[in-house]
Amino acid sequence: MRIHVLAFDGLFDTGLATVLDTLSTANELAAAGGEPRATPFEVTVIGLRRSVRTGQGLAVPVTPVGRGAPPDAVVIPALGAKQPGPLRNRLARPDILEAGALLREWSGRGTLACAACTGTFVLAGSALLEGKAATTTWWLAPLFRELYPRVALDESRMLVNSAHCVTAGAALAHLDLALWLVRRASPALAALTARYLVVDPRPSQAAFVIPDHLAHADPLVERFEHWARQRMARGFSLTDAARATGTSERTLARRLHAVLGKTPLSYFQELRVERAVHLLQTSRYSVEQIAAQVGYADGVTLRSLLRRKLGRGVRELRANAAGTAG
Template sequence: MKLDVLALDGVFDTGLSTVLDVFTTANELAAMLQLDVPPFQATVVGVRKRVRTAQGLAVPIARAVGTAPADWLVVPALGCKMPETLEPALSRADVRDACTALRASSESARLAAACIGTFVLAEAGLLDHHKATTTWWLATMFRQRYPAVQLEDSRMLVSSGHRVTAGAALSHVDMALWLVRQVSPELATLVARYLIVDSRPSQSAYVISDHLSHSDPLVERFERWARGRLADGFSLDEAALAAGASKRTLARRMQQVLGKSPLSYVQDLRVERAVHLLKTSDKSLEQIAGMVGYADGVTLRTLLRQRLGRGVREMRLEA
């Protein structure tokens, strides 16, 4: 498999290195174990001859992006973690040139991106009308900037057509392992074991809900009101009154900012609170269920497993 890995100025060091390390490890293990798997030929490409990482390290660019055939064109993240640095980065000349090159290459190569790299694909218009995921704490910005993308930001990996996107930061590992798995599931499992990487299908266990809500005043007011009433039943009428908006406006704004309904967000807050109590208190699951608005521990246990998946393995979910 031929893979072009696009390095833009200020590329996220860990993302770029992780992607390359996964492919190198796959090649080493395939040779050592004499697996009948074609090698992964990963080439670092760019739109400028000189590129430095976010930490200031020089990146050797083998050739310009799109100048040779590749099976996959992989876009690691830029080292921008917040909107105030990401917005100007997306307007840079080299990023615009990269978007042009990506559009031209999308006719022949499949596309993969992780973390902030998903913004570059979206900026090029290559995720329009496709399902995708992105960095969880920038999901609000992504949703507002690229409304044509069908964002599923709770997921760690999303495959749609000839595109695959991955969530935050170390999801670069998940993305690279997914690419290895397309060639050999056995080899991907071996690489994951050697690198000690667990399966992480969801980002939900890592999301800090109030961080997301603070991007919009109306949503923040609703979040403050909801946090103070997690043990009570949910009323959309009361929520809208407390937030100072109509029910329709509140629901629309929640969908625009967080991609979910007011009730779904309250459930997220309840899960977040329950997880905190499970980790930091000696209260039973039944007691915690009552504290976060559920009638019994069975309902809470089911919700925790649905929303957090394997991330609940170390919690006290005994009956």
């Protein structure tokens, strides 16, 4: 499988290194007999400019983009920008715009387009994600929705495969993306590579999302978030929420969807989950007591919700907190 990794000036060092190290580890394990039937990955780091330096200033040897046969897959690692302002500036650079044209050309010739973290913005900017499902760095989801409203974004997911485009979540999701490429060639080799790298499956970013961080992207959404935290145990009322935030129900719903891709009720429930997890990990309250504090009728409902939203149960959440504290 021929894979090109597209490198830009100022890219995120860890993203590039993670993709390259994961694929080279898979090649070594296959060659050592771990999965002899797996086809080796032919990985080339390419650039639209003759020289590339990472965000930490390291020089990256790159092969100039040629006019030969397109690769089987292209991987776009994260840009080094971590906040909306700097990221907007990066996306306006000539080399990023040129990358969009290259990605469209290759995609038209059968290349699988893959991106992780802020690299998903480059892929979305090529228009290849329009009308498709995708994920991205969770804390930049409001900006992604603003720039690419025709993409069906779900930032809670770690990885999304949608019609010849694959997107992965925040920084270390580069690992999930690289393992997905290995799994595509050989599930057995991917499982072996994950064991060597000591990686557990991570289907969701939801456990890492900080809801109020997202809310601060918009003053109205921030007011709603403040109101919701005060009302958590008493239940949800859209009418009350609109009145408290000084707007209409329709405007509130529209802003929540534009910024967060959620309804007011679903965001309210997300805040409940965040609060419940915090109490599970920092207090000795029973599940029943915590359920009452966040507005659920009983512990069974809360347990079911945590499992569905986070993919983890109460014991796992409390065990993880204990392990971190230790």
